[in-house]
Amino acid sequence: MTTESMQYCIHTRNLNLWYGEFQALKNVNTDVKNGLITSLIGPSGCGKTTLLRCFNRINERFTYVRTEGKIVILGKNIYDPDVSLIELRKSVGMVFQRPNPVPISVYENILFGLRIHHPFGSFKKSELDDIVEKSLMEVGLWKDLKDRLKAKATSLQLEQQQKLCIARLLPLKPDVILMDEPCSALDIEGTRAIEELMYQLRGRYTIVIVTHNMAQARRISDECIFMLLGEMIEHARTEELFLNPRNPRTGEYIEGRYG
Amino acid sequence: MTDPIDPVTRFTKTDFVVRKERIQSVSKILFSLMVISMIIPLLAIIAYLFYHALPSLSWEFLVEVPKKGMSEGGIWPAFVGTLYLVLISLAIAAPIGVFAAIYLNEYARDNWFNRIINLAVINLAGVPSIVHALFGLGAFVYAAQFGYSIISASLTLAIMTLPVIIASTREALASVPMTFREACWNVGATRWQTIRAIVLPNSISGILTGIILQVSRAAGETAPIMFTGAVFYKAVSRGDLFPYQLNEQCMALSMHLYTVATQVPNVKESLPYATAVVLLCSVLFVNAGAIALRVWLRNHKKW
Ligand SMILES: Nc1ncnc2c1ncn2[C@@H]1O[C@H](COP(=O)(O)OP(=O)(O)OP(=O)(O)O)[C@@H](O)[C@H]1O
Ligand SMILES: [Mg+2]
Numbered sequence: 001m002t003t004e005s006m007q008y009c010i011h012t013r014n015l016n017l018w019y020g021e022f023q024a025l026k027n028v029n030t031d032v033k034n035g036l037i038t039s040l041i042g043p044s045g046c047g048k049t050t051l052l053r054c055f056n057r058i059n060e061r062f063t064y065v066r067t068e069g070k071i072v073i074l075g076k077n078i079y080d081p082d083v084s085l086i087e088l089r090k091s092v093g094m095v096f097q098r099p100n101p102v103p104i105s106v107y108e109n110i111l112f113g114l115r116i117h118h119p120f121g122s123f124k125k126s127e128l129d130d131i132v133e134k135s136l137m138e139v140g141l142w143k144d145l146k147d148r149l150k151a152k153a154t155s156l157q158l159e160q161q162q163k164l165c166i167a168r169l170l171p172l173k174p175d176v177i178l179m180d181e182p183c184s185a186l187d188i189e190g191t192r193a194i195e196e197l198m199y200q201l202r203g204r205y206t207i208v209i210v211t212h213n214m215a216q217a218r219r220i221s222d223e224c225i226f227m228l229l230g231e232m233i234e235h236a237r238t239e240e241l242f243l244n245p246r247n248p249r250t251g252e253y254i255e256g257r258y259g
Numbered sequence: 260m261t262d263p264i265d266p267v268t269r270f271t272k273t274d275f276v277v278r279k280e281r282i283q284s285v286s287k288i289l290f291s292l293m294v295i296s297m298i299i300p301l302l303a304i305i306a307y308l309f310y311h312a313l314p315s316l317s318w319e320f321l322v323e324v325p326k327k328g329m330s331e332g333g334i335w336p337a338f339v340g341t342l343y344l345v346l347i348s349l350a351i352a353a354p355i356g357v358f359a360a361i362y363l364n365e366y367a368r369d370n371w372f373n374r375i376i377n378l379a380v381i382n383l384a385g386v387p388s389i390v391h392a393l394f395g396l397g398a399f400v401y402a403a404q405f406g407y408s409i410i411s412a413s414l415t416l417a418i419m420t421l422p423v424i425i426a427s428t429r430e431a432l433a434s435v436p437m438t439f440r441e442a443c444w445n446v447g448a449t450r451w452q453t454i455r456a457i458v459l460p461n462s463i464s465g466i467l468t469g470i471i472l473q474v475s476r477a478a479g480e481t482a483p484i485m486f487t488g489a490v491f492y493k494a495v496s497r498g499d500l501f502p503y504q505l506n507e508q509c510m511a512l513s514m515h516l517y518t519v520a521t522q523v524p525n526v527k528e529s530l531p532y533a534t535a536v537v538l539l540c541s542v543l544f545v546n547a548g549a550i551a552l553r554v555w556l557r558n559h560k561k562w
Pocket of ligand 2: 048049050180210
């Protein structure tokens with residue numbers, strides 16, 4: 001492997017996607033860097049969610065979706081025939097707009113993925129306890145929840161639920177975490193907490209986040225991708241994109257002329 | 260982060276994944292076998308019936324009246340009788356059921372009274388038909404003094420189908436998204452205007468399907484009509500579309516099938532089977548109509 005490709009986590013080449021007749025992604029070429037936080041911005045309906053959902057092939061849930069082109073994650077084209085969706089989704093995790101913990105206990109939520117990906121009885125109870133503690137520590141929930149591990153996950157506050165959804169991914173040791181507007185259902189406190197958490201996770205995971213909130217993209221992301229009508233318009237370091245956008249349409253969007 | 264995995268083998272199946280996939284395909288096969296084991300008896304019943312009924316099946320059989328003490332001839336009086344019972348019972352049950360469901364789903368508040376009504380509706384839907392039959396006998400034949408008649412039998416069938424129609428209509432109404440109603444209320448529409456303009460047009464396919472499915476139930480039940488208005492034999496002329504008065508008893512297919520299969524001596528062998536085929540085909544015909552209607556209405560509704 002060349003150092004060049006080591007530096008990049010996700011490449012897309014000539015990525016086109018159709019929902020039936022409607023083309024939602026047009027020739028998207030991106031290179032998302034390893035270990036950084038990259039935000040996807042752009043007006044509603046420009047295909048941010050669609051692009052994000054391509055990265056773990058969850059778009060294929062719809063039978064009328066057709067994809068063309070290449071998505072290479074950590075050196076492997078995920079559309080290769082020998083790619084197992086199970087393994088792909090294990091290392092490319094997703095956090096959704098509305099927190100969606102599974103309606104079981106906090107403890108079991110964290111272990112849900114682990115249990116799915118390992119044969120029954122692969123772990124001792126003490127190992128499991130450790131994993132739960134470590135994952136909750138990592139997202140900063142341990143202090144609040146250590147006495148409530150048996151509580152139903154759906155009974156937590158929204159912010160805690162969203163953190164739990166992130167914590168749920170960690171035992172699987174993912175490489176990439178995709179987040180689709182993870183804060184839009186949260187209040188300021190919750191948003192701040194999630195942003196801080198993302199900052200904690202930065203470096204260890206490659207994070208791609210969709211956001212509608214320009215200020216948020218500016219606060220948290222290292223790089224920004226600006227999309228418009230299914231096309232990728234500009235991809236640059238965040239300061240650069242906000243201060244000296246190369247494409248005039250990027251500049252107008254950031255200034256709030258449209259979108 | 261970038262662990263030294265060779266990218267060529269990244270995301271490929273591990274042995275455990277292979278094992279999981281095997282379990283997955285085994286369960287899929289198992290479940291599809293269940294589907295097949297459900298279809299086979301169905302096809303077997305139909306094939307068996309048709310095979311035995313073949314000698315008797317003809318247009319004549321449908322429009323001819325029974326002959327020689329019902330051991331030969333056709334089934335016209337029974338066919339028309341069933342038609343009468345089903346149509347009249349639905350004409351009574353459908354409007355009442357649909358309007359009641361509209362009230363329960365659109366107007367009623369969530370208080371203890373309405374919760375009890377809901378509970379009653381659900382439980383009534385599960386009452387055995389013989390119980391409805393007894394009720395019909397007591398209420399319509401004796402108390403209301405309709406006697407053994409088409410009207411008593413139809414009312415009994417209506418009482419029997421009503422709770423199911425209410426339940427299925429409510430389900431259809433509930434499937435109309437709340438946002439549609441909010442859109443209407445927000446421009447100042449009354450509840451009734453909302454129901455007329457938005458809720459009913461968008462749930463009509465579900466409502467009609469629910470009602471039509473009750474046709475087959477009403478046509479097939481024997482007990483409720485046997486107690487209240489169906490007779491073994493009634494002289495009727497061939498092909499007569501209006502042979503009965505509402506205050507008379509009538510013949511009916513389900514009852515006729517029971518009679519020729521068990522009560523009448525020396526029946527032509529294929530006759531009971533042919534009767535069953537006519538009953539079955541009428542029901543399938545009505546159900547197919549319901550499906551076609553639903554498909555047609557579905558294509559006109561989009562959200
Ligand atoms: N399942 C689908 N079937 C058909 N079209 C879809 C589907 N999902 C999205 N689209 C269309 O694809 C385009 C891109 O949608 P997408 O959800 O990716 O936009 P987005 O940038 O995430 O928008 P938002 O900011 O509102 O979340 C839109 O025009 C949308 O209407
Ligand atoms: Mg979106």
